Amino acid sequence: MHHSMLDQALTRLEDAAQHLHLDSDVLEKLKYPRETTKTRLLIRMDDGSRKSFMAWRCRYDDTRGPTKGGIRFHPDSTMDEVETLAFWMTFKCAVMNLPYGGGKGAVQVDPHTLSKAELERLSRAYMQAFSQIIGPDRDIPAPDVYTNSMIMGWMADEYASIVGRVSPAVITGKPIALGGSLGRDDATARGGFYLVRHLEQELGLKPGATVAIQGFGNAGSFMARLMAGVGYKIVAVSDSRGAIHAPDGLDVAALVAAKAKGPVTAMANGSTIHAIDPDTIVGVECDVLVPAALEDLIHEGNADTVKASVVVELANGPITPEADAILASKGVVVLPDILANAGGVTVSYFEWVQNRQGYYWTLDEIHTRLKAIMETEGRAIWVLAKDRGITVRQAAYVHALGRLAEAIEAHGTQQFFAS
Numbered sequence: 001m002h003h004s005m006l007d008q009a010l011t012r013l014e015d016a017a018q019h020l021h022l023d024s025d026v027l028e029k030l031k032y033p034r035e036t037t038k039t040r041l042l043i044r045m046d047d048g049s050r051k052s053f054m055a056w057r058c059r060y061d062d063t064r065g066p067t068k069g070g071i072r073f074h075p076d077s078t079m080d081e082v083e084t085l086a087f088w089m090t091f092k093c094a095v096m097n098l099p100y101g102g103g104k105g106a107v108q109v110d111p112h113t114l115s116k117a118e119l120e121r122l123s124r125a126y127m128q129a130f131s132q133i134i135g136p137d138r139d140i141p142a143p144d145v146y147t148n149s150m151i152m153g154w155m156a157d158e159y160a161s162i163v164g165r166v167s168p169a170v171i172t173g174k175p176i177a178l179g180g181s182l183g184r185d186d187a188t189a190r191g192g193f194y195l196v197r198h199l200e201q202e203l204g205l206k207p208g209a210t211v212a213i214q215g216f217g218n219a220g221s222f223m224a225r226l227m228a229g230v231g232y233k234i235v236a237v238s239d240s241r242g243a244i245h246a247p248d249g250l251d252v253a254a255l256v257a258a259k260a261k262g263p264v265t266a267m268a269n270g271s272t273i274h275a276i277d278p279d280t281i282v283g284v285e286c287d288v289l290v291p292a293a294l295e296d297l298i299h300e301g302n303a304d305t306v307k308a309s310v311v312v313e314l315a316n317g318p319i320t321p322e323a324d325a326i327l328a329s330k331g332v333v334v335l336p337d338i339l340a341n342a343g344g345v346t347v348s349y350f351e352w353v354q355n356r357q358g359y360y361w362t363l364d365e366i367h368t369r370l371k372a373i374m375e376t377e378g379r380a381i382w383v384l385a386k387d388r389g390i391t392v393r394q395a396a397y398v399h400a401l402g403r404l405a406e407a408i409e410a411h412g413t414q415q416f417f418a419s
Protein backbone atom coordinates (compact mmCIF):
# COMPACT_ATOMS: atom_id res chain seq x y z
CA MET A 1 0.00 0.00 0.00
CA HIS A 2 1.29 3.46 -0.84
CA HIS A 3 1.60 5.88 2.05
CA SER A 4 2.11 9.57 1.59
CA MET A 5 5.13 11.17 3.21
CA LEU A 6 2.79 12.97 5.61
CA ASP A 7 1.12 9.68 6.64
CA GLN A 8 4.58 8.34 7.47
CA ALA A 9 5.45 11.44 9.46
CA LEU A 10 2.16 11.24 11.37
CA THR A 11 3.09 7.80 12.73
CA ARG A 12 5.54 9.67 15.00
CA LEU A 13 2.73 11.88 16.29
CA GLU A 14 0.44 8.92 16.97
CA ASP A 15 3.24 7.17 18.79
CA ALA A 16 3.91 10.23 20.99
CA ALA A 17 0.18 10.66 21.69
CA GLN A 18 0.08 7.15 23.13
CA HIS A 19 2.91 7.94 25.51
CA LEU A 20 1.03 11.02 26.74
CA HIS A 21 -2.43 9.41 26.86
CA LEU A 22 -3.79 12.42 24.97
CA ASP A 23 -7.42 12.77 24.07
CA SER A 24 -8.46 12.63 20.44
CA ASP A 25 -9.24 16.38 20.22
CA VAL A 26 -5.55 17.20 20.23
CA LEU A 27 -4.78 14.68 17.52
CA GLU A 28 -7.70 15.87 15.42
CA LYS A 29 -6.17 19.35 15.46
CA LEU A 30 -2.68 18.21 14.57
CA LYS A 31 -3.13 15.45 12.03
CA TYR A 32 -4.15 17.64 9.08
CA PRO A 33 -2.53 20.75 7.62
CA ARG A 34 -4.62 23.84 8.32
CA GLU A 35 -4.20 25.37 4.89
CA THR A 36 -2.09 24.77 1.83
CA THR A 37 -2.15 27.23 -1.04
CA LYS A 38 -0.98 26.20 -4.47
CA THR A 39 -0.36 28.40 -7.48
CA ARG A 40 1.64 28.54 -10.68
CA LEU A 41 4.23 31.30 -10.86
CA LEU A 42 4.54 32.74 -14.36
CA ILE A 43 7.79 34.57 -15.05
CA ARG A 44 9.55 36.15 -18.00
CA MET A 45 12.73 34.34 -18.99
CA ASP A 46 15.82 36.18 -20.25
CA ASP A 47 15.13 35.14 -23.84
CA GLY A 48 11.72 36.82 -23.74
CA SER A 49 9.69 33.61 -23.40
CA ARG A 50 7.40 32.90 -20.43
CA LYS A 51 7.67 29.91 -18.17
CA SER A 52 5.54 28.73 -15.26
CA PHE A 53 6.49 26.85 -12.10
CA MET A 54 4.30 25.11 -9.53
CA ALA A 55 4.54 26.67 -6.05
CA TRP A 56 3.07 26.00 -2.62
CA ARG A 57 2.86 27.51 0.84
CA CYS A 58 1.52 25.44 3.73
CA ARG A 59 0.53 26.78 7.14
CA TYR A 60 0.30 23.52 9.03
CA ASP A 61 -0.64 24.68 12.52
CA ASP A 62 -0.64 28.08 14.24
CA THR A 63 -1.73 27.09 17.74
CA ARG A 64 1.50 28.38 19.31
CA GLY A 65 2.00 31.43 17.08
CA PRO A 66 2.48 32.57 13.50
CA THR A 67 3.61 29.79 11.20
CA LYS A 68 7.33 29.58 10.45
CA GLY A 69 9.26 27.60 7.89
CA GLY A 70 11.59 27.71 4.93
CA ILE A 71 11.06 27.91 1.19
CA ARG A 72 12.65 25.17 -0.91
CA PHE A 73 13.48 25.47 -4.61
CA HIS A 74 13.82 21.92 -5.91
CA PRO A 75 12.73 20.08 -9.08
CA ASP A 76 11.29 17.17 -7.05
CA SER A 77 9.26 19.26 -4.59
CA THR A 78 5.62 18.20 -4.17
CA MET A 79 2.68 19.34 -2.07
CA ASP A 80 3.03 16.22 0.08
CA GLU A 81 6.66 17.13 0.82
CA VAL A 82 5.75 20.74 1.67
CA GLU A 83 3.00 19.64 4.07
CA THR A 84 5.29 17.10 5.71
CA LEU A 85 8.05 19.66 6.19
CA ALA A 86 5.46 22.07 7.64
CA PHE A 87 4.33 19.34 10.06
CA TRP A 88 7.93 18.87 11.20
CA MET A 89 8.28 22.65 11.65
CA THR A 90 5.24 22.64 13.95
CA PHE A 91 6.96 20.12 16.20
CA LYS A 92 10.41 21.69 15.88
CA CYS A 93 9.19 25.09 17.08
CA ALA A 94 7.41 23.40 19.99
CA VAL A 95 10.55 21.38 20.85
CA MET A 96 12.49 24.64 21.14
CA ASN A 97 9.63 26.50 22.85
CA LEU A 98 9.61 29.20 20.15
CA PRO A 99 6.35 31.20 19.88
CA TYR A 100 5.63 29.81 16.41
CA GLY A 101 3.54 27.27 14.59
CA GLY A 102 4.81 25.37 11.56
CA GLY A 103 4.82 26.25 7.88
CA LYS A 104 6.79 25.55 4.71
CA GLY A 105 6.90 26.48 1.06
CA ALA A 106 8.40 25.31 -2.21
CA VAL A 107 8.76 25.99 -5.89
CA GLN A 108 9.15 23.03 -8.23
CA VAL A 109 12.23 24.23 -10.08
CA ASP A 110 15.89 23.46 -10.55
CA PRO A 111 17.31 26.88 -9.68
CA HIS A 112 20.68 25.95 -11.19
CA THR A 113 19.09 26.20 -14.65
CA LEU A 114 18.02 29.85 -14.06
CA SER A 115 20.07 33.00 -14.57
CA LYS A 116 20.40 35.34 -11.59
CA ALA A 117 17.82 37.71 -13.12
CA GLU A 118 15.37 34.83 -13.65
CA LEU A 119 15.92 33.64 -10.10
CA GLU A 120 15.14 37.13 -8.82
CA ARG A 121 11.92 37.34 -10.88
CA LEU A 122 10.87 33.90 -9.59
CA SER A 123 11.58 34.88 -5.96
CA ARG A 124 9.59 38.11 -6.32
CA ALA A 125 6.74 36.23 -8.04
CA TYR A 126 6.60 33.85 -5.07
CA MET A 127 6.19 36.73 -2.64
CA GLN A 128 3.56 38.41 -4.85
CA ALA A 129 1.56 35.19 -5.09
CA PHE A 130 1.59 34.49 -1.35
CA SER A 131 1.69 38.03 0.10
CA GLN A 132 -1.81 37.64 1.60
CA ILE A 133 -0.82 34.47 3.45
CA ILE A 134 2.61 35.66 4.57
CA GLY A 135 3.19 38.37 7.19
CA PRO A 136 5.25 39.11 10.33
CA ASP A 137 2.34 38.01 12.59
CA ARG A 138 0.98 35.35 10.28
CA ASP A 139 3.52 33.30 8.37
CA ILE A 140 7.27 33.96 8.26
CA PRO A 141 9.41 32.18 5.61
CA ALA A 142 13.16 31.48 5.69
CA PRO A 143 15.77 29.72 3.51
CA ASP A 144 15.81 25.98 2.86
CA VAL A 145 17.33 23.73 0.19
CA TYR A 146 18.61 25.77 -2.79
CA THR A 147 17.41 29.10 -1.39
CA ASN A 148 19.69 31.56 0.43
CA SER A 149 20.02 35.03 1.97
CA MET A 150 20.07 36.73 -1.44
CA ILE A 151 16.67 35.22 -2.27
CA MET A 152 15.30 36.18 1.17
CA GLY A 153 16.50 39.75 0.52
CA TRP A 154 14.59 39.94 -2.79
CA MET A 155 11.49 38.55 -1.13
CA ALA A 156 11.70 41.02 1.78
CA ASP A 157 12.09 43.84 -0.72
CA GLU A 158 9.09 42.64 -2.73
CA TYR A 159 6.95 42.39 0.40
CA ALA A 160 7.94 45.94 1.43
CA SER A 161 6.83 47.28 -1.94
CA ILE A 162 3.50 45.40 -1.74
CA VAL A 163 2.57 46.64 1.75
CA GLY A 164 4.18 50.05 1.28
CA ARG A 165 6.44 49.99 4.32
CA VAL A 166 9.70 48.42 5.43
CA SER A 167 8.80 45.15 7.15
CA PRO A 168 11.92 43.08 7.75
CA ALA A 169 10.24 40.69 10.23
CA VAL A 170 8.24 39.15 7.36
CA ILE A 171 11.08 36.80 6.44
CA THR A 172 14.28 35.57 8.09
CA GLY A 173 17.68 34.55 6.80
CA LYS A 174 18.02 37.95 5.14
CA PRO A 175 21.36 39.58 4.24
CA ILE A 176 22.81 41.46 7.26
CA ALA A 177 22.42 44.71 5.28
CA LEU A 178 18.62 44.23 5.18
CA GLY A 179 18.11 43.34 8.84
CA GLY A 180 19.49 39.82 8.84
CA SER A 181 20.92 38.46 12.08
CA LEU A 182 24.55 37.77 12.77
CA GLY A 183 25.05 34.04 13.10
CA ARG A 184 22.11 32.96 10.94
CA ASP A 185 24.44 31.58 8.24
CA ASP A 186 25.84 28.70 10.31
CA ALA A 187 22.99 28.46 12.85
CA THR A 188 21.58 25.09 11.71
CA ALA A 189 24.93 23.36 11.93
CA ARG A 190 25.93 25.24 15.07
CA GLY A 191 22.81 24.12 16.91
CA GLY A 192 23.55 20.48 16.04
CA PHE A 193 27.17 21.01 17.01
CA TYR A 194 26.28 22.47 20.44
CA LEU A 195 23.94 19.55 21.00
CA VAL A 196 26.59 16.95 20.18
CA ARG A 197 29.17 18.70 22.36
CA HIS A 198 26.71 18.92 25.26
CA LEU A 199 25.91 15.19 25.06
CA GLU A 200 29.41 13.97 24.15
CA GLN A 201 29.83 11.92 27.30
CA GLU A 202 26.40 10.29 27.03
CA LEU A 203 27.01 9.55 23.35
CA GLY A 204 30.48 8.10 23.97
CA LEU A 205 32.09 10.64 21.64
CA LYS A 206 35.09 12.88 21.87
CA PRO A 207 37.21 14.99 19.51
CA GLY A 208 39.21 12.65 17.28
CA ALA A 209 36.10 10.63 16.48
CA THR A 210 35.24 10.27 12.78
CA VAL A 211 32.37 11.95 10.94
CA ALA A 212 30.67 11.34 7.56
CA ILE A 213 28.41 14.04 6.11
CA GLN A 214 25.85 13.62 3.32
CA GLY A 215 25.19 16.98 1.61
CA PHE A 216 27.68 19.84 1.59
CA GLY A 217 25.47 22.93 1.48
CA ASN A 218 24.57 25.31 4.28
CA ALA A 219 23.97 22.68 6.96
CA GLY A 220 26.64 20.14 5.93
CA SER A 221 29.57 22.43 5.16
CA PHE A 222 29.26 24.46 8.37
CA MET A 223 28.95 21.23 10.37
CA ALA A 224 32.20 19.99 8.80
CA ARG A 225 33.94 23.22 9.78
CA LEU A 226 32.62 23.28 13.35
CA MET A 227 33.34 19.60 14.07
CA ALA A 228 36.81 19.74 12.47
CA GLY A 229 37.46 22.93 14.43
CA VAL A 230 37.37 21.02 17.73
CA GLY A 231 39.30 18.02 16.42
CA TYR A 232 36.72 15.64 14.94
CA LYS A 233 37.93 13.93 11.77
CA ILE A 234 35.75 14.38 8.66
CA VAL A 235 36.25 11.15 6.70
CA ALA A 236 33.53 11.31 4.02
CA VAL A 237 31.31 13.92 2.39
CA SER A 238 28.91 14.00 -0.54
CA ASP A 239 26.89 16.43 -2.63
CA SER A 240 24.31 15.98 -5.40
CA ARG A 241 27.06 14.98 -7.83
CA GLY A 242 29.11 12.44 -5.89
CA ALA A 243 30.94 11.44 -2.72
CA ILE A 244 34.49 11.18 -1.42
CA HIS A 245 36.08 9.08 1.32
CA ALA A 246 39.36 9.80 3.12
CA PRO A 247 39.95 7.41 6.05
CA ASP A 248 42.75 9.68 7.34
CA GLY A 249 40.51 12.75 7.31
CA LEU A 250 39.80 15.62 4.93
CA ASP A 251 41.23 19.13 5.01
CA VAL A 252 37.93 20.97 5.51
CA ALA A 253 39.23 24.42 4.51
CA ALA A 254 40.50 22.98 1.21
CA LEU A 255 37.20 21.16 0.74
CA VAL A 256 35.15 24.33 1.27
CA ALA A 257 37.35 26.15 -1.25
CA ALA A 258 36.97 23.31 -3.78
CA LYS A 259 33.19 23.18 -3.27
CA ALA A 260 32.94 26.90 -4.08
CA LYS A 261 34.19 26.04 -7.58
CA GLY A 262 32.69 22.61 -8.25
CA PRO A 263 31.58 19.24 -6.86
CA VAL A 264 33.25 17.71 -3.78
CA THR A 265 34.54 14.88 -6.00
CA ALA A 266 37.07 17.37 -7.45
CA MET A 267 39.03 16.68 -4.23
CA ALA A 268 39.57 13.01 -5.11
CA ASN A 269 43.26 12.26 -5.74
CA GLY A 270 43.29 8.47 -6.02
CA SER A 271 45.68 8.03 -3.06
CA THR A 272 44.38 9.55 0.20
CA ILE A 273 40.98 10.74 -1.07
CA HIS A 274 38.79 8.34 -3.05
CA ALA A 275 35.62 8.97 -5.02
CA ILE A 276 32.97 6.51 -3.78
CA ASP A 277 29.44 5.59 -4.84
CA PRO A 278 27.27 8.23 -3.08
CA ASP A 279 24.82 5.49 -2.05
CA THR A 280 27.52 3.92 0.11
CA ILE A 281 28.04 6.97 2.35
CA VAL A 282 25.36 5.61 4.71
CA GLY A 283 27.55 2.59 5.43
CA VAL A 284 30.92 4.34 5.63
CA GLU A 285 33.10 3.41 8.62
CA CYS A 286 32.65 6.33 11.04
CA ASP A 287 31.45 7.26 14.54
CA VAL A 288 29.02 10.03 13.58
CA LEU A 289 26.85 10.08 10.47
CA VAL A 290 25.36 13.46 9.54
CA PRO A 291 22.60 13.47 6.90
CA ALA A 292 22.49 17.09 5.63
CA ALA A 293 20.71 16.83 2.26
CA LEU A 294 17.22 15.47 1.62
CA GLU A 295 14.58 13.09 3.00
CA ASP A 296 14.66 9.28 3.16
CA LEU A 297 18.43 8.77 2.99
CA ILE A 298 18.32 5.90 5.49
CA HIS A 299 15.56 3.38 4.78
CA GLU A 300 14.65 -0.25 5.31
CA GLY A 301 17.09 -1.27 2.56
CA ASN A 302 20.28 0.28 3.97
CA ALA A 303 19.72 0.96 7.69
CA ASP A 304 21.48 -2.26 8.53
CA THR A 305 24.70 -1.03 6.87
CA VAL A 306 25.08 1.96 9.24
CA LYS A 307 28.39 1.71 11.13
CA ALA A 308 28.11 4.98 13.05
CA SER A 309 27.02 4.87 16.69
CA VAL A 310 25.38 8.31 16.45
CA VAL A 311 23.32 9.87 13.64
CA VAL A 312 22.81 13.65 13.76
CA GLU A 313 19.88 14.64 11.54
CA LEU A 314 20.71 18.07 10.16
CA ALA A 315 18.44 17.29 7.21
CA ASN A 316 14.70 17.05 7.75
CA GLY A 317 13.32 13.54 7.58
CA PRO A 318 16.43 11.64 6.46
CA ILE A 319 15.38 8.42 8.27
CA THR A 320 12.16 6.52 7.50
CA PRO A 321 10.13 5.07 10.41
CA GLU A 322 11.14 1.54 9.33
CA ALA A 323 14.81 2.51 9.39
CA ASP A 324 14.33 4.13 12.81
CA ALA A 325 13.30 0.77 14.25
CA ILE A 326 16.30 -0.98 12.69
CA LEU A 327 18.74 1.64 14.01
CA ALA A 328 17.20 1.49 17.48
CA SER A 329 17.60 -2.29 17.56
CA LYS A 330 21.27 -1.89 16.56
CA GLY A 331 21.77 0.56 19.43
CA VAL A 332 22.45 3.52 17.12
CA VAL A 333 21.46 6.79 18.81
CA VAL A 334 19.63 9.21 16.51
CA LEU A 335 19.56 12.91 17.41
CA PRO A 336 16.34 13.75 15.55
CA ASP A 337 15.77 16.56 13.05
CA ILE A 338 13.18 18.43 15.14
CA LEU A 339 15.89 18.91 17.78
CA ALA A 340 19.25 18.55 16.00
CA ASN A 341 18.60 21.02 13.17
CA ALA A 342 16.47 23.45 15.17
CA GLY A 343 19.36 25.91 15.51
CA GLY A 344 18.32 27.39 12.15
CA VAL A 345 14.79 28.30 13.18
CA THR A 346 16.02 29.41 16.59
CA VAL A 347 18.34 32.04 15.13
CA SER A 348 15.56 32.92 12.65
CA TYR A 349 13.47 33.63 15.74
CA PHE A 350 16.29 35.83 17.10
CA GLU A 351 16.32 37.67 13.76
CA TRP A 352 12.54 38.28 13.95
CA VAL A 353 12.85 39.51 17.55
CA GLN A 354 15.67 41.90 16.58
CA ASN A 355 13.68 43.19 13.57
CA ARG A 356 10.66 43.91 15.77
CA GLN A 357 12.61 45.65 18.50
CA GLY A 358 14.94 47.42 16.08
CA TYR A 359 17.92 46.62 18.27
CA TYR A 360 20.58 44.20 17.08
CA TRP A 361 22.60 41.71 19.09
CA THR A 362 26.30 40.83 18.86
CA LEU A 363 27.43 37.50 17.46
CA ASP A 364 28.45 36.50 20.97
CA GLU A 365 24.93 37.12 22.28
CA ILE A 366 23.45 35.04 19.45
CA HIS A 367 25.81 32.13 20.17
CA THR A 368 25.25 32.28 23.92
CA ARG A 369 21.46 32.29 23.56
CA LEU A 370 21.46 29.53 20.94
CA LYS A 371 23.73 27.33 23.05
CA ALA A 372 21.57 27.81 26.14
CA ILE A 373 18.37 26.79 24.34
CA MET A 374 19.96 23.79 22.57
CA GLU A 375 21.34 22.55 25.87
CA THR A 376 18.15 23.12 27.88
CA GLU A 377 15.81 21.44 25.39
CA GLY A 378 18.39 18.82 24.39
CA ARG A 379 18.97 17.85 28.03
CA ALA A 380 15.25 17.71 28.83
CA ILE A 381 14.67 15.41 25.85
CA TRP A 382 17.67 13.22 26.65
CA VAL A 383 16.49 12.77 30.26
CA LEU A 384 12.94 12.01 29.08
CA ALA A 385 14.26 9.35 26.70
CA LYS A 386 16.32 7.70 29.45
CA ASP A 387 13.52 7.88 32.05
CA ARG A 388 10.92 6.36 29.78
CA GLY A 389 13.19 3.99 27.87
CA ILE A 390 12.20 5.51 24.53
CA THR A 391 14.27 6.80 21.62
CA VAL A 392 15.48 10.39 21.52
CA ARG A 393 13.09 10.99 18.61
CA GLN A 394 10.13 9.65 20.57
CA ALA A 395 11.14 11.81 23.51
CA ALA A 396 11.40 14.90 21.29
CA TYR A 397 7.86 14.30 19.99
CA VAL A 398 6.52 13.72 23.50
CA HIS A 399 8.27 16.89 24.70
CA ALA A 400 6.80 18.98 21.83
CA LEU A 401 3.36 17.40 21.95
CA GLY A 402 2.99 18.25 25.63
CA ARG A 403 3.47 21.93 24.77
CA LEU A 404 1.17 21.77 21.75
CA ALA A 405 -1.57 20.01 23.73
CA GLU A 406 -1.36 22.61 26.48
CA ALA A 407 -1.72 25.43 23.95
CA ILE A 408 -4.61 23.72 22.17
CA GLU A 409 -6.45 23.37 25.47
CA ALA A 410 -5.63 26.95 26.52
CA HIS A 411 -7.25 28.30 23.36
CA GLY A 412 -10.61 26.83 24.42
CA THR A 413 -13.23 25.56 22.07
CA GLN A 414 -13.47 28.56 19.75
CA GLN A 415 -9.89 28.97 18.72
CA PHE A 416 -9.07 32.27 17.06
CA PHE A 417 -7.84 31.68 13.54
CA ALA A 418 -5.84 34.40 11.84
CA SER A 419 -7.46 34.01 8.44
Ligand code: NAD
Binds near residue numbers: 238241
Ligand atom coordinates in the same frame (compact mmCIF):
# COMPACT_ATOMS: atom_id res chain seq x y z
P1 NAD B 1 21.58 23.69 0.67
O1 NAD B 1 20.83 23.97 -0.57
O2 NAD B 1 22.48 24.73 1.22
O3 NAD B 1 22.46 22.37 0.49
C1 NAD B 1 21.95 21.17 0.01
C2 NAD B 1 23.11 20.23 -0.22
O4 NAD B 1 22.59 18.92 -0.46
C3 NAD B 1 23.98 20.59 -1.42
O5 NAD B 1 25.33 20.40 -1.08
C4 NAD B 1 23.57 19.55 -2.46
O6 NAD B 1 24.60 19.27 -3.39
C5 NAD B 1 23.29 18.37 -1.56
N1 NAD B 1 22.48 17.33 -2.19
C6 NAD B 1 21.35 17.46 -2.91
N2 NAD B 1 20.93 16.25 -3.30
C7 NAD B 1 21.81 15.35 -2.81
C8 NAD B 1 21.94 13.95 -2.89
N3 NAD B 1 21.03 13.23 -3.53
N4 NAD B 1 22.98 13.37 -2.25
C9 NAD B 1 23.90 14.09 -1.59
N5 NAD B 1 23.83 15.42 -1.48
C10 NAD B 1 22.81 16.04 -2.10
O7 NAD B 1 20.48 23.23 1.73
P2 NAD B 1 20.55 23.26 3.33
O8 NAD B 1 19.93 24.51 3.78
O9 NAD B 1 21.91 22.89 3.79
O10 NAD B 1 19.52 22.10 3.67
C11 NAD B 1 19.92 20.73 3.82
C12 NAD B 1 18.96 20.04 4.76
O11 NAD B 1 18.95 20.73 5.99
C13 NAD B 1 17.50 20.01 4.28
O12 NAD B 1 16.89 18.82 4.71
C14 NAD B 1 16.91 21.18 4.99
O13 NAD B 1 15.50 21.07 5.11
C15 NAD B 1 17.62 21.06 6.31
N6 NAD B 1 17.58 22.28 7.14
C16 NAD B 1 18.08 23.45 6.69
C17 NAD B 1 18.00 24.57 7.49
C18 NAD B 1 18.55 25.90 7.09
O14 NAD B 1 18.49 26.82 7.90
N7 NAD B 1 19.11 26.05 5.90
C19 NAD B 1 17.42 24.48 8.76
C20 NAD B 1 16.95 23.26 9.21
C21 NAD B 1 17.04 22.16 8.37
